Amino acid sequence: MGRVIAVANQKGGVGKTTTAINLASSFAAAEVNTLLIDCDPQSNASSGLGLAKDPERISTYHLLMGAASGEGALQRTELEQLWIIPSHKNLIGANLELVEAERREFRLRDAIEPLRERFQFIVLDCPPALDLLTLNALVAADSVLIPMQAEYFALEGISELLDTVERIKAALNPELAVEGVVLTMYDDRTSLAKQVSAELKKYFGEKLCMTSIPRNIRLAEAPSHGKPALLYDVRSRGAESYIRLAKEIIAHYFPQATETPGTPEAGTPGEGEGATAEEMGKTA
Numbered sequence: 167m168g169r170v171i172a173v174a175n176q177k178g179g180v181g182k183t184t185t186a187i188n189l190a191s192s193f194a195a196a197e198v199n200t201l202l203i204d205c206d207p208q209s210n211a212s213s214g215l216g217l218a219k220d221p222e223r224i225s226t227y228h229l230l231m232g233a234a235s236g237e238g239a240l241q242r243t244e245l246e247q248l249w250i251i252p253s254h255k256n257l258i259g260a261n262l263e264l265v266e267a268e269r270r271e272f273r274l275r276d277a278i279e280p281l282r283e284r285f286q287f288i289v290l291d292c293p294p295a296l297d298l299l300t301l302n303a304l305v306a307a308d309s310v311l312i313p314m315q316a317e318y319f320a321l322e323g324i325s326e327l328l329d330t331v332e333r334i335k336a337a338l339n340p341e342l343a344v345e346g347v348v349l350t351m352y353d354d355r356t357s358l359a360k361q362v363s364a365e366l367k368k369y370f371g372e373k374l375c376m377t378s379i380p381r382n383i384r385l386a387e388a389p390s391h392g393k394p395a396l397l398y399d400v401r402s403r404g405a406e407s408y409i410r411l412a413k414e415i416i417a418h419y420f421p422q423a424t425e426t427p428g429t430p431e432a433g434t435p436g437e438g439e440g441a442t443a444e445e446m447g448k449t450a
């Protein structure tokens with residue numbers, strides 16, 4: 167069964183979309199069938215993967231309104247094992263149009279249920295608000311991944327999100343877990359960043375991802391070329407760090423799968439039992 171991960175933080179500009187695109191791409195590059203669903207009317211995840219604006223195309227809006235099936239909304243991407251359900255700015259209207267609707271918080275969950283067999287990972291890119299769209303994502307998700315910048319007061323914004331997660335767990339989605347907190351645009355040369363990350367480690371414990379994402383210009387450039395960083399410049403620190411984050415998360419769900427031989431982080435030579443991602447898929 168596929169694992170649904172919502173990338174959420176109600177603060178804008180913290181690296182949600184960059185994380186959603188590059189994490190999903192890194193899963194796909196590890197030969198794991200992955201779907202990225204753009205749940206933000208700004209549609210940055212869609213354009214960042216090279217989908218030009220097209221009001222006629224089936225999008226997350228149709229999915230939420232019950233006007234299209236999950237299967238019917240899938241679009242291919244440049245990566246063989248990555249699919250996307252794109253967004254369009256009309257999605258902003260869904261917030262209002264769904265207010266009176268039946269099962270309004272479960273629209274996304276219901277729509278993607280049939281897709282869970284087909285994808286090992288479904289990544290949801292959320293808008294920068296705790297609105298009905300983010301609510302739908304958190305109700306559809308098994309876990310939430312929280313990108314955050316290492317700055318003072320970062321924790322203040324996070325407590326509102328964690329409260330929301332608790333409320334959703336209590337009322338709508340008891341299985342919802344915190345996947346982790348990932349530091350983005352991280353600059354390990356500043357003592358402030360080090361101090362803040364030590365604080366976050368104390369607060370979040372093992373929920374703080376081991377991998378943090380450095381500030382890297384390639385990550386900012388890649389979307390304007392309609393590509394994930396690993397297709398734009400696979401050797402960049404940005405691309406490499408998201409590949410590492412994907413491995414960290416994959417290892418979390420498939421602990422028996424060690425690194426494939428030949429990768430930089432591979433264990434001692436000769437040790438590599440290295441289940442391939444394909445094998446992992448079979449156990450999923």
Ligand SMILES: Nc1ncnc2c1ncn2[C@@H]1O[C@H](COP(=O)(O)OP(=O)(O)O)[C@@H](O)[C@H]1O
Nearest residue numbers: 178179180181182183184351380381382385386
């Ligand atoms: N690690 C990074 N290094 C450099 N620029 C980044 C990084 N992560 C995000 N950015 C840039 O910061 C801006 C905000 O990131 P984005 O992922 O769109 O945030 P959000 O989706 O949370 O609003 C974008 O211009 C993006 O290209």
Ligand SMILES: [Mg+2]
Nearest residue numbers: 182183206210
């Ligand atoms: Mg975004």
